[in-house]
Amino acid sequence: MRNIALATAMAVSLSLVACGGGGGDDADGGRAQRTLLQNKGSDTLVNVAQAWAEAYREVDPSVAVAVTGGGSGTGISALINGTVDLANTSRSMKDKEIEKARQNGIEPVEHIVGYDALAVYVHKDNPIESITFAQLAAIYGEGGTTKTWDQLGITVPGAKDGKIVRVSRQNNSGTYAYFKKAVLRKDGEYKLGSLDMHGSKDVVDLVMKTPGAIGYSGLAYATHEVKLVPVARDDGAPAVMPTVATAIDRSYPIARPLFMYTRGQPEGAVATYLDWILSNDGQTIILDKGYAPVRAPVRDDLR
Amino acid sequence: MSTVIDSGDADRLDAAWWIDRIVKVLVFAGGISAIVFILGIFAFVTKEGFGFVLKDMDVVEFFTSPNWRPTSDTKPTHGILALLAGTASITGFAMLISVPFSLGAAIYIGEFATGKTRETLKVLVEMLAAIPSVVWGFIGLSIMNPLIIDLFDVPVGLCMLNAGLILGLMAAPIMTTIAEDALKAVPDGYREAAEAMGATRWQVIWKVVIPAAKNGLVAAVLLGVGRGFGETMAVLMASGHSINMPEGVFDPVRALTATIAAELGETVAGDTHYQALFTLGILLFAVTFVINLTADLVVRGIRKK
Numbered sequence: 001m002r003n004i005a006l007a008t009a010m011a012v013s014l015s016l017v018a019c020g021g022g023g024g025d026d027a028d029g030g031r032a033q034r035t036l037l038q039n040k041g042s043d044t045l046v047n048v049a050q051a052w053a054e055a056y057r058e059v060d061p062s063v064a065v066a067v068t069g070g071g072s073g074t075g076i077s078a079l080i081n082g083t084v085d086l087a088n089t090s091r092s093m094k095d096k097e098i099e100k101a102r103q104n105g106i107e108p109v110e111h112i113v114g115y116d117a118l119a120v121y122v123h124k125d126n127p128i129e130s131i132t133f134a135q136l137a138a139i140y141g142e143g144g145t146t147k148t149w150d151q152l153g154i155t156v157p158g159a160k161d162g163k164i165v166r167v168s169r170q171n172n173s174g175t176y177a178y179f180k181k182a183v184l185r186k187d188g189e190y191k192l193g194s195l196d197m198h199g200s201k202d203v204v205d206l207v208m209k210t211p212g213a214i215g216y217s218g219l220a221y222a223t224h225e226v227k228l229v230p231v232a233r234d235d236g237a238p239a240v241m242p243t244v245a246t247a248i249d250r251s252y253p254i255a256r257p258l259f260m261y262t263r264g265q266p267e268g269a270v271a272t273y274l275d276w277i278l279s280n281d282g283q284t285i286i287l288d289k290g291y292a293p294v295r296a297p298v299r300d301d302l303r
Numbered sequence: 304m305s306t307v308i309d310s311g312d313a314d315r316l317d318a319a320w321w322i323d324r325i326v327k328v329l330v331f332a333g334g335i336s337a338i339v340f341i342l343g344i345f346a347f348v349t350k351e352g353f354g355f356v357l358k359d360m361d362v363v364e365f366f367t368s369p370n371w372r373p374t375s376d377t378k379p380t381h382g383i384l385a386l387l388a389g390t391a392s393i394t395g396f397a398m399l400i401s402v403p404f405s406l407g408a409a410i411y412i413g414e415f416a417t418g419k420t421r422e423t424l425k426v427l428v429e430m431l432a433a434i435p436s437v438v439w440g441f442i443g444l445s446i447m448n449p450l451i452i453d454l455f456d457v458p459v460g461l462c463m464l465n466a467g468l469i470l471g472l473m474a475a476p477i478m479t480t481i482a483e484d485a486l487k488a489v490p491d492g493y494r495e496a497a498e499a500m501g502a503t504r505w506q507v508i509w510k511v512v513i514p515a516a517k518n519g520l521v522a523a524v525l526l527g528v529g530r531g532f533g534e535t536m537a538v539l540m541a542s543g544h545s546i547n548m549p550e551g552v553f554d555p556v557r558a559l560t561a562t563i564a565a566e567l568g569e570t571v572a573g574d575t576h577y578q579a580l581f582t583l584g585i586l587l588f589a590v591t592f593v594i595n596l597t598a599d600l601v602v603r604g605i606r607k608k
Contacts, residue, residue: 071569080571097571163458170544171374172569172576187377192370192385192546195461195555198539198565209449212458 035269037065041075041088042174044116044200044218045258048289049088052277055285059276063269072174079261082106085270087261090116090174108261113277115292117219117247118179118254120229121207126156130230130239133183133253139164139214140179142189149212159212167203167215168194175200178256179216216254219247220290247292255292348588352581355381359575360582371546371562373576381579383586385546389463389556392549393538394531396467401475402524408475409482409523414508425483432476436537443469443541457553461543464552469541470534474527481526485519486512518604525598529591535560559583 075087230239368382451460543555
């Protein structure tokens, strides 16, 4: 009995040593070939980017992707300085920024990796049924005259004097810039005096608690406590409810592209990673996070 | 005589002598580090912001226009009048609330309360000072906001009143503590003399103690103002963060500090917006420096007497 036990113990420890050695060799080999991709930027995209990086570990263990947020501007300046491989942004790079990158010998290349529907939120007691771009511009835009809900022909319970409380974003967020471009048009400016929140979720939270409020934020932040307003591009056009489906088929008018920028045409590990992001697997992940994919991934529960 | 000391010194080149030397250097470094840091911070903030002051700043627009639109594609404007008005109105309102409260509390703790009551109150006031500002901001955002909407029937509760109340509560503990120290510094002989002349308790406090502690009380208020000027997080969350020339206490406003906190994160280092925010930093630094210096000089005033 005793001998058998001893023999087993020896065998086990021997095999352990063998395994350990073998494992060690593999790990060393892996480390030598391991590629680290730096990925930084938009806070809108940071959750998705992290989910991608995590899932990609299973797909190709030899590539590690380090994801950091900080905002579109942060990602772009890191790309200009050449410290990231991929910059996530929720807006296009400005000409000035592209110029700066070229001066550093970097040619930024834009890739659309998904879409985000910018939903218009109001308090859940607000009876509004739809809103047009022109009405939004009159509420948010410089020179716009809409100050009360009565002017839109509705009465909001709990809103003092029917006053519209405008909720907006801080002036360097990608969401702020996109809403301005899409709704207030090219030379439009926001009317000052809006409540400028410092995050997509903060906008929804404030609208939830304020009867007279209106705000815009990513569709991914919708809850049951706030109301989403269908948006029409023109007076005659149909008002479209923001959903992932209407963002995918582009019928919802304020869906914005989400970008990843690379330094020059992607090569090697960066190219494989981007291809995977745009593949069925990668696009299923962005859909799960509440954003619209570039192409509808093949999945049964989509509509 | 001198030779004896010299040889003695030479003999003392042992561990104790070296420790003495090293400690002397360390203490000196510690002593001047505060000065080094403050000069370093000032130099850094100035370096980052000065490009804007020299190149892009329109002084008249900067101080007289309420239009803060640094990210505009067509015509960026950098007017800080609305931000200055926001900071000043919030701080002013906060002082309106906290000065009577904290002076009252200081007089009660310093002159009337005794024994256990006094100790408990002192501990509670100090605990109030230890509440992190983000917690205060959270209270403003999620408790005071719906409360103000309900009580005053206004469209939104994130406003000057909300931020001012929160800031008043935040500034009160530090003001109470310093004011109480000032009252305690008044020699008991003053009180005894007044009482011996037949003065009542109130007459003693009003006519003798407060005039004697005047400088310390002014310093306490000034430090409270400095605290209000520099507070960021709570104000960002409770004020509504809205560029607005305030016309009443229910108007949402925006503070200088909150603007820096909200916008600096996403600017490209070195561009005009980034430098403009650092210029706001220079301004804040200068204002708080002047306030604290004044408070310090006022306190020195009492010591000399």
